[in-house]
Structure formats: C-alpha cells, structure tokens
Amino acid sequence: MRLETVAVIGGGAWGTALAQAAAMAGRQVTLVVRTQEQAEAINATRINAAALPGQALLPNVRAVPALDAADIVILAVPAQSTRTLLSGLEPALLADRPVVLSAKGLETGTLARQSEVLADMAPDAMPFVLSGPSFAVDVASGRPTAVTLAGDDASDTSDLAAALAGPSFRPYAADDRIGVEIAGALKNVYALACGAVEGADLGASARAALIARGYAEMARMVTAMGGSAHTLTGLAGLGDLTLTCTSVQSRNYQFGMALGAGRSTADILASGAKLAEGVATAPVAAALARSLGVEAPLIDAVDAVVAGKANIATIVAGLMSRPLKREA
Numbered sequence: 402m403r404l405e406t407v408a409v410i411g412g413g414a415w416g417t418a419l420a421q422a423a424a425m426a427g428r429q430v431t432l433v434v435r436t437q438e439q440a441e442a443i444n445a446t447r448i449n450a451a452a453l454p455g456q457a458l459l460p461n462v463r464a465v466p467a468l469d470a471a472d473i474v475i476l477a478v479p480a481q482s483t484r485t486l487l488s489g490l491e492p493a494l495l496a497d498r499p500v501v502l503s504a505k506g507l508e509t510g511t512l513a514r515q516s517e518v519l520a521d522m523a524p525d526a527m528p529f530v531l532s533g534p535s536f537a538v539d540v541a542s543g544r545p546t547a548v549t550l551a552g553d554d555a556s557d558t559s560d561l562a563a564a565l566a567g568p569s570f571r572p573y574a575a576d577d578r579i580g581v582e583i584a585g586a587l588k589n590v591y592a593l594a595c596g597a598v599e600g601a602d603l604g605a606s607a608r609a610a611l612i613a614r615g616y617a618e619m620a621r622m623v624t625a626m627g628g629s630a631h632t633l634t635g636l637a638g639l640g641d642l643t644l645t646c647t648s649v650q651s652r653n654y655q656f657g658m659a660l661g662a663g664r665s666t667a668d669i670l671a672s673g674a675k676l677a678e679g680v681a682t683a684p685v686a687a688a689l690a691r692s693l694g695v696e697a698p699l700i701d702a703v704d705a706v707v708a709g710k711a712n713i714a715t716i717v718a719g720l721m722s723r724p725l726k727r728e729a
C-alpha cells in the first residue's frame with residue numbers, strides 16, 4: 402500500500418489540524434476546502450484564519466478547492482455532512498485506498514455510524530476510524546497527542562498509523578471500528594451532560610458520577626452493537642471521555658454549560674455556537690438504545706434536555722430516584 406500523499410477533506414478546525422499532523426509526519430498533504438478563494442487565502446497566508454487562527458501551516462500542506470488523487474483520504478467534516486460530501490466525490494478517488502473517518506457522531510435518520518455511511522456511499526473504500534482525546538489546537542501546534550486508529554486489517558492499520566505518526570502525534574492501531582466509533586459519538590453526549598452539571602452548579606462530585614455511569618452506559622451500547630467493551634479502556638473511550646467531560650475547551654461541554662444555565666438549544670444555536678456534535682447525536686443515540694433494548698438513562702436525559710422536553714432539575718430528580726441497583 403502506497404502511503405505518501407494525504408488529502409484531508411474539510412477545512413474546519415479538525416481538518417486543518419489533521420493536515421498539519423500528516424505534514425509533520427512527512428507526508429505531502431492537500432487540505433480540501435470549499436472554495437478557490439479559501440484555498441488561495443490559505444496558501445498565500447499559510448494560515449487557515451477561519452478555523453485555526455494563529456497556527457502557521459507547514460510548507461508541505463497545500464490548500465485546494467477539490468479532491469485530487471491521494472494515497473490516503475481523511476474525511477473531517479461534521480458527521481451530518483459526511484453523506485452529502487461523499488455523494489459529490491468521484492468514486493475512483495476513494496476506491497481501494499484508506500479512507501479515514503474522523504467525525505464523531507451518529508447520522509440523523511439512519512442512526513448510522515460514519516463507517517456505515519462510507520460503506521453505503523463508497524463501498525470500495527478501505528475504512529479506518531480515527532478517534533481519541535485530541536483538541537485541534539493541540540494537534541496543530543505540536544503538543545503531544547495520542548489517538549486510536551481502528552481498521553479491519555492489522556497490518557494495514559499499523560502501516561497507516563506509522564504513515565500518520567509524527568513526533569507529537571501518536572496513533573495506536575486497533576481493530577474494533579464499532580467500539581471506537583460509538584465511543585467517539587457518545588462522549589459528546591456525556592460532555593453535554595457534564596457541561597450542564599457545571600452550568601447548573603451541581604458540583605464536581607456529580608460530574609464524576611456522570612462520567613463513571615456514562616462509561617458503564619457506553620459499554621452497554623458498544624457491546625449491544627457488536628463492539629468490545631475493552632476498547633473503552635483506551636484512548637477513544639476513557640481518554641476522550643475524560644478530556645471532553647472535564648474541559649471547558651470542549652465545544653460540547655460549553656454547549657452543555659449553556660443548557661445547564663437554563664438556555665434553550667434554539668437560543669444557543671441562534672447565538673452562533675460552535676459545532677457541538679452531541680446535539681445532533683443525542684436523539685440518534687437515544688433511538689439506537691431503544692432499538693437495541695439498551696437501558697440508557699443518561700443518553701435519554703441529554704436527549705430530553707436538548708429537545709427542551711425537560712429541565713435540569715426534573716432530570717436530576719428523576720435520575721436520583723431511579724431504583725437502587727448493583728453497580729456491575
């Protein structure tokens with residue numbers, strides 16, 4: 402497998418950071434943005450000002466307005482945009498090469514994981530999933546970061562991890578795509594909840610309880626979907642849950658803080674909130690849990706708050722009065 406050139410599609414914070422990481426790894430990188438003007442501005446200034454202001458891009462990153470042939474394709478658009486994006490791409494540019502899915506979310510309507518969307522739209526692509534505790538600004542600026550890279554073939558996954566690894570970016574190869582994708586999607590839902598705990602001033606003890614019970618719920622979901630609960634001990638599970646559920650830097654956490662302070666989803670969105678994938682994923686995860694027969698009171702709680710069907714006080718009272726049970 403040739404792994405020299407990389408195309409990253411999506412000129413937002415994460416696409417720009419992954420382009421920079423691949424460049425640090427020594428690859429020749431194209432960053433596929435939406436317009437010629439955007440590409441020219443990035444190439445002229447060496448900065449993607451709209452996405453990661455202040456971060457100079459390495460010389461081996463070149464912005465382009467359309468996908469051209471590359472050995473590795475990385476998708477870095479929001480989860481709800483992946484299908485539309487794929488529908489506009491030439492199938493030959495995705496066939497028989499690694500396509501790395503980096504969005505963290507479940508698709509509205511279909512309940513699909515990102516690699517299921519890819520299988521629908523580009524069945525000849527080789528799917529890989531990249532997830533883990535990694536803020537774009539940290540990755541782009543060369544702060545130490547470790548992530549999980551899951552793929553179906555152990556040798557191909559190790560080769561791809563090696564091609565993307567740099568001095569400050571360390572992908573660990575794994576084989577449980579389902580576990581990694583569900584972990585990445587659900588941690589955003591729990592981050593909304595943890596942010597709400599902070600916004601409603603419920604205390605650090607409540608937040609820690611939520612993280613632990615969220616982890617247990619996530620394990621039930623992953624197992625029911627056919628993934629391995631063991632995956633959750635790793636970077637994509639515990640790692641990202643810890644990061645996103647405890648950091649005000651997280652956009653999902655910030656959105657949750659606003660919900661906890663009593664604002665409505667519509668109001669937060671109307672005030673120009675940054676992308677918070679958990680908002681779209683919460684109802685999908687709730688529907689998925691119902692369809693699998695998995696008990697998921699925390700996902701249901703977030704879904705209800707995001708939809709404006711319950712306020713935080715009612716939700717907390719409901720969760721605290723559930724029948725007592727054994728922890729395991």
Ligand SMILES: NC(=O)C1=CN([C@@H]2O[C@H](COP(=O)(O)OP(=O)(O)OC[C@H]3O[C@@H](n4cnc5c(N)ncnc54)[C@H](O)[C@@H]3O)[C@@H](O)[C@H]2O)C=CC1
Binds near residue numbers: 410411435486676678
């Ligand atoms: N920002 C971060 O620190 C991290 C983000 N992620 C994930 O990466 C995904 C993207 O997030 P960000 O880049 O941060 O969001 P963002 O809001 O900064 O950027 C999204 C980009 O996608 C582009 N886009 C949307 N639909 C498109 C389409 N159909 N065709 C082409 N471009 C399209 C937008 O123009 C925008 O440039 C999300 O799923 C997020 O959870 C994962 C790890 C870290």
Ligand SMILES: O=C(CO)COP(=O)(O)O
Binds near residue numbers: 641
């Ligand atoms: O996924 C992320 C870090 O691993 C980014 O989290 P937010 O999307 O909540 O900012």
